[in-house]
Structures are given as C-alpha cells and as structure tokens.
Amino acid sequence: MNDQSQPEEFADVNEAVEDEWESETTPYERIRHVIAHAYSPVPADAVADDALTTPKTARKHLNTLAEEGFVETSPGEHGGTLYRRSPESLVVEQAADILEHVTTDELVTRVTEMRERLNEYRTEYGVDSPEELAVERTNQTLAKSGSAGQEIDPETIRDWKTLRRNLAFANAALSIGTAEQFVGEDDHSTDESIPA
Amino acid sequence: MAGPTDQPEHHSLRGAIDRPALLTIRDIVEEMEPLATARLDDYLDPAVLEVTLDDGLGEADSARIDIRWTTRGDYVFHYTDTEGVNLRWGKHPHGGEYRCVDGLEHYHPPPDASSDPDKVQDSCITQSSEALVTRAVLKLWRVAYHTDAYEPLNAGSNPP
Numbered sequence: 574m575n576d577q578s579q580p581e582e583f584a585d586v587n588e589a590v591e592d593e594w595e596s597e598t599t600p601y602e603r604i605r606h607v608i609a610h611a612y613s614p615v616p617a618d619a620v621a622d623d624a625l626t627t628p629k630t631a632r633k634h635l636n637t638l639a640e641e642g643f644v645e646t647s648p649g650e651h652g653g654t655l656y657r658r659s660p661e662s663l664v665v666e667q668a669a670d671i672l673e674h675v676t677t678d679e680l681v682t683r684v685t686e687m688r689e690r691l692n693e694y695r696t697e698y699g700v701d702s703p704e705e706l707a708v709e710r711t712n713q714t715l716a717k718s719g720s721a722g723q724e725i726d727p728e729t730i731r732d733w734k735t736l737r738r739n740l741a742f743a744n745a746a747l748s749i750g751t752a753e754q755f756v757g758e759d760d761h762s763t764d765e766s767i768p769a
Numbered sequence: 770m771a772g773p774t775d776q777p778e779h780h781s782l783r784g785a786i787d788r789p790a791l792l793t794i795r796d797i798v799e800e801m802e803p804l805a806t807a808r809l810d811d812y813l814d815p816a817v818l819e820v821t822l823d824d825g826l827g828e829a830d831s832a833r834i835d836i837r838w839t840t841r842g843d844y845v846f847h848y849t850d851t852e853g854v855n856l857r858w859g860k861h862p863h864g865g866e867y868r869c870v871d872g873l874e875h876y877h878p879p880p881d882a883s884s885d886p887d888k889v890q891d892s893c894i895t896q897s898s899e900a901l902v903t904r905a906v907l908k909l910w911r912v913a914y915h916t917d918a919y920e921p922l923n924a925g926s927n928p929p
Contacts, residue, residue, distance in 0.1 A: 580911040586925045587895050590904040606900055610790050612840055623898055667789060674812060683813050727781035731839075732816070734785035738840075739814040742788065 591625060600626040604634045605643070614647050614655035664745045671746035680747050687740045694733045698725070703733040782861045784841030790899050791818040794836055797903045802910070825850035826913055834906070838899055843873075846906050847882065848922075855882035856922060858892050858906060876923045893925025 583589035594603065603624035611620070621631035635656045638644040643662050649655040671680070700706050710725040788809075795807040795818055804823045809815035818836040825832035829850035837845045843861040848854075857877040867875050867889040874892035877883055894905045912921040921927065 580908065580915055580927055582929050583908075583927050586893055586905050586908055586927075587901075590896065590901050590908060594901060594904065606793075607898060610787065610793070610840075610899065663789060670792065671813065680813075687814060731781060731785060735816065736814060738785045739788055743813050 595625050600624065600630050601634050604631055605638060608635065608638065608644055608656060609658055611657050614649070614657045616649055616653055616655055620656060664742065665749075667742040668746035668749050671743060672750050675746070677747075677750050680743065680750065684740070684743050684747050687736060687743060691733075691736055691740060694729075694736075698729075703730045703737065706730050706733065780861065780863055780866075782837060782839045782841075782843040782845065784839035784843065786816055787838050787840045788815055790838040790840075791815055791836065794818055794838060794899050794903050797900060798907065801904065802907050804914075805907075822910075824914070825852065826854070826917060826919060828852050829854065834910075836903075842897060842899075844899075844902065846902075848910075854880045854919070856880075856919065857882045858894055858923075860892070860897075860902075863889075878923070879919045890923060893923050 581589075598606075603626065604620060607620050607623045608615075617632040617635055618628045620635060621628040624631060632654075635644055635646075639646050639656070642659055644656050645659040647655045647657075675683070694703075694706075695701055698706050698709070700709060706725060707730050710727070710730065713725060791809060795809070798805050798807045798818075798820050802820075802822075805820050806823075807818055807820045810817045810819055816837065818838075820834040820836060822832040822834065824830070829852040832848060832850035835845075835847045835849070845857060845859045845861070847857040855877075856879040858874075859877065860874045862873060863870065863875065866886050868886050870889055870891050872891075872895075874895060876890045876892040878888060878890060883889065893909070894902055896902050896905055909922050909925075912924075912927045913919060
C-alpha cells in the first residue's frame, strides 16, 4: 500500500469494504474466513451471505473444510446441515501459534501463573465457574437491597471466561510442545548401538 | 433481565475476548495500514489488540486504536491520540439507553468518546465479520487522515 495514495471515493463504507474484500479474495478464502470464527453452528446459507457467495458454493467448500477437519458438521432442522469451526482444529491452530512465539520455559511459567489466577477467582467468589458467577450476579441484582458481599461486575465474568479460554490454548501448546520432545525421534541408532 | 438502572450489564461485551479473532484482526491491520503496528497486550492471555499509528489527526503526533473482540462478535475499537482526543466504535447491548441508536452498533463521538445517552450515535459500520469491520475502520481512518478531520470517522462515505 502506498502511504501517499488518496483514499478512493465511496458512497457507503460497508459496500466499499465488501467490494474490496470480494475482489481481493476467492470464495474459498472468504468461506474459510467466515467459518474460522463461527463458534456456534450456522447453516450454509448464512455463511454464503457473509462470504459474499452462493449457498451452493458455500456448501461445496464447507464440505471440503469438514473433510479436512477445519469444520465440524451437525444435523440442523428440516434435514439441513449446520457448520461450525472445529474446536479441535482451533485449539491446534492456537497451540501452534503459541509454540512458534513463546519458549517452553516461558510457557511453563505462564501456565502456572494463569492456573493460579483461575483458582483465585474460585476462591474469591466461592463458585467454580464464570457461568455460576453470572447466576450469582443475577440473584444479587434481583435481591437488590441486600449488602451480601462485594458487587459482581460483568467485566469480572468476562475476564474469567477469557482467562479460562486462553489457559486452555496455552495448556494445549504446552502439552504438544512437551510431547514433541519425545516423539518422532529416530531411535534406530540406539537400537543399532546395542551390542549383539 | 435487569432493570434499566443496572447499566453495567447492558454495557458489557458478551462472551470471552477471542484471541483467534484478535490475531486475524492484527494480520489485516498490518497488511492494510502502513502507519500501523499491532500487538496483543499479552501474547498468551490477551484482553486487547493495541494498534499504534505513527501519526494522528490534527496536531497529534501519533495515535492508538485499542481493539477488543469477543467470541459472540461484540466489539470495541477505541481511538485515542496524543492530543487527548478519544472516540469509539462499538457493538454490544446497551439496553436502549443510547436513545439515538437503533441497533447494537454505535459510535461514541470525539473529543471525549462521550457516553452521554443523547450524544452516542448510530455507527456507520453495519458489517459484522471481523474482516469487514476492521477494513471499514481502517478505511474511515484513512479518509480522516487525508482530510485531517474527525468527521469522516463516522460519516460512512468519502464524497468527491
């Protein structure tokens, strides 16, 4: 991109970005992009809309992505198929990114620290999960008048959920990183070095 | 549902911050905007993608856009610059408190990213995927940068 270039004229920014995206990518790339962060099951039609292509094309590429393990399918209503990003493929992708950028030593330290923080949430709020904390919060709001304990704010619930999710990615990275040290090594030489 | 006085509930992003989405947004920003560098505030447990811009609007020498994106597709893009000007595009429930806003997408105008219910406006960005929302923000920023004005940031068009 050229810093000196004048931005092009456009009547509607939403249409302009759609046109650009469409001209710079293939339907397959857009479908992969849309489904990559679709964590709840969606029909092919919805993916097609977001990916600026036809339902037929969307279905074709989604089925290929499902065969590759990138996408998971489930039966929808009226015999249709629903698609979502495969959690397994997402975890592996995030773990690979983490292993590429973070050393094993640092990963060990951080995972320990994140586990401790997760435990602190449990101790501090006396519940096991952010979902339970959300229920507590609703009860607190309904009770209103009571001065029972500290006020639970929604940011705490979000931070807890975020930490739990990111720890899951980091844990996966650590497990894969550790496992990689012990597999795939050619141990023929060891075998051969054993005296007959 | 909580009552209208319980504003924190209405004003929070739904779902966890989505690290995978932040990485995607980072790649789009770095590919498209020559003035930008983007980094996660914490590589393993990110809350924010911090985008640094090597120049700002008006007198500002530099600027920053802090981006949050959740697993539910809620988001915040908060612009702040060295002149202390703030503004923000967001998408999250607000319990109807922003009187002039129809949907979830809204815009907190400069100079202070006001949350005054009468000042928060409809956002000109109505796309929902992170690829298109990010592209839209960058496009609006480019127009604002070239005209050296804040108005284009929520005008949604770049007339001749």
